[in-house]
Amino acid sequence: MVNPLRLIGYFLWMGKEIVTGTVDVIVALFTPRGYSSPMIVQLPLRCTTDLEITMFASSITITPGTLVAAIAASDGADDPPTLFVHVLFAGSEDEAMTDLYDMERRLLTAMRGKPPRPALEVFGRDEA
Amino acid sequence: MTTAIDVFIAFCVLSGSLLVLTSALAMFRAKDALSRINVFSPATGLGMPLVIVGCYVYLLQREGFSLYHLFIGLVGFASLIIVSSIASNTLSRATLLSGSPVHRYTRPNRLAYARGEDPHVDGPAAMHEPDEAQVGDEAQVGDEPRGDDPAGN
Amino acid sequence: MTFVFWTAIAIFAVAIGVGLVRVASAKDLGSRAIIGDLVYFAAIGILTMIAMLTDISIMLDVIFLSSLLGILATIALARILTRGHR
Numbered sequence: 369m370v371n372p373l374r375l376i377g378y379f380l381w382m383g384k385e386i387v388t389g390t391v392d393v394i395v396a397l398f399t400p401r402g403y404s405s406p407m408i409v410q411l412p413l414r415c416t417t418d419l420e421i422t423m424f425a426s427s428i429t430i431t432p433g434t435l436v437a438a439i440a441a442s443d444g445a446d447d448p449p450t451l452f453v454h455v456l457f458a459g460s461e462d463e464a465m466t467d468l469y470d471m472e473r474r475l476l477t478a479m480r481g482k483p484p485r486p487a488l489e490v491f492g493r494d495e496a
Numbered sequence: 497m498t499t500a501i502d503v504f505i506a507f508c509v510l511s512g513s514l515l516v517l518t519s520a521l522a523m524f525r526a527k528d529a530l531s532r533i534n535v536f537s538p539a540t541g542l543g544m545p546l547v548i549v550g551c552y553v554y555l556l557q558r559e560g561f562s563l564y565h566l567f568i569g570l571v572g573f574a575s576l577i578i579v580s581s582i583a584s585n586t587l588s589r590a591t592l593l594s595g596s597p598v599h600r601y602t603r604p605n606r607l608a609y610a611r612g613e614d615p616h617v618d619g620p621a622a623m624h625e626p627d628e629a630q631v632g633d634e635a636q637v638g639d640e641p642r643g644d645d646p647a648g649n
Numbered sequence: 650m651t652f653v654f655w656t657a658i659a660i661f662a663v664a665i666g667v668g669l670v671r672v673a674s675a676k677d678l679g680s681r682a683i684i685g686d687l688v689y690f691a692a693i694g695i696l697t698m699i700a701m702l703t704d705i706s707i708m709l710d711v712i713f714l715s716s717l718l719g720i721l722a723t724i725a726l727a728r729i730l731t732r733g734h735r
Contacts, residue, residue, distance in 0.1 A: 502650060506650070506653040509653060510660070512657075513661050516660070516661060516687070516694060517661075517664040517667070519687060520663075520665075520668050520687055523683070523684060532679075533683045544690055544694070544716065548716075554701055554708075555706075569713075572716045579717065579720045583719070583720045587682055588679075590682075590726075590728070590730040594678065594731050
C-alpha cells in the first residue's frame with residue numbers, strides 16, 4: 369500500500385540528499401585527490417516489483433556521487449535483482465552499502481507502508 | 497518587496513549557472529567516463545531546476561499568476577530530475593557495454609571481481625592478475641557488442 | 650537585473666568552454682557523450698537567459714520542452730556507443 373504522506377517525505381529527503389551530495393562534489397573540487405577513489409559496489413535488492421526497482425535506481429542516480437552502472441535482473445527465488453553502483457565519495461565499501469540500504473529502506477517504507485526486513489537479515493554477510 | 501524578489505531571482509539564476517560550471521569543472525578533473533556521468537547530477541538535479549524556479553518567479557513578477565505557467569514549471573521541474581536520471585542510467589550502461597576502461601583505482605570493482613576475490617582489497621588470495629584498465633565483466637551486464645577491441649586503442 | 654543575466658550567460662559560456670576543452674582531450678567515447686549532454690544543458694541555460702533579457706514570454710516553454718526532450722539526444726548517443734545493441 370503506497371503511503372502518500374511518507375512518499376512526500378521521501379521526496380523531501382531526496383532533495384536534502386541531492387543538496388548534500390552537491391556539497392560533496394563542490395568540496396571534492398577543491399581537494400587535491402578528490403575524485404581518485406571511486407568504487408563499484410554490488411547491491412542485492414529487497415525491491416521486488418519493476419516500479420520499486422526503477423524508482424530506487426533513479427533515486428541513486430540523481431544523487432550526486434552515486435550512479436547505477438548496471439542492473440542484473442532476478443532469475444530465481446534465491447537470486448535477488450542486483451544493482452552495481454558506482455560510488456565516488458565513500459570511505460569504505462561497507463559505509464557506501466549502509467547508506468544505499470538506508471535509502472532503500474526509506475523508499476520501501478513509503479511504497480509498502482511498512483519497513484522491510486533489515487538487509488543483514490535478508491542477505492547475511494559472509495565476511496566482515 | 498520587489499528588491500527581495502529580485503535578489504531571490506538573482507540567487508536562483510546565478511547558483512544554477514554556477515552549479516553547471518561546477519559540473520563542468522568536476523568533469524574536467526574526474527578520471528573516467530563513469531565518474532564524469534556521476535558528477536553530472538549536480539547540474540541536472542539542482543542547477544537547472546534552480547534556473548526554472550528563477551525563471552518562473554521572474555515570470556510571476558512580470559505577468560502575474562497563470563495556471564499554465566505553474567503547470568509548465570512544475571512539469572519541467574519534475575521531468576528534469578526524472579528524465580535526466582534515466583538518461584544517466586542509460587548512458588552509464590552503454591558506456592560499460594561499449595567497453596570503455598574503468599579507472600584503475602576503482603577499488604573495489606565488483607563488476608570485475610566478486611566479493612572476497614579482489615586482489616587489491618581482499619589480499620593476495622585471489623588468483624586473477626590485475627589489469628591496467630579493468631573492463632566490467634560483460635557476463636554480468638549483457639552481451640558485448642561486436643566490434644573492435646574494447647580495452648583501448 | 651540585466652547585469653545578473655549577463656553574468657549567468659558568461660558562467661554558462663565558461664562551462665561550455667571547459668566542456669569543449671575536455672572533449673578535445675578525452676580519449677573514450679562515453680566521456681564525450683556526457684560532456685555533449687552538459688553542453689546541451691548549458692546552451693538551454695543561455696537561451697533562457699536571453700529570453701529573460703529580451704523579455705520574450707516563451708522563456709518557460711523553452712526550458713520545459715528542452716527538459717522533456719533532452720533525453721532523446723542522450724539515448725541516441727548511448728545507442729551509438731553500443732552500436733545498436735540495447
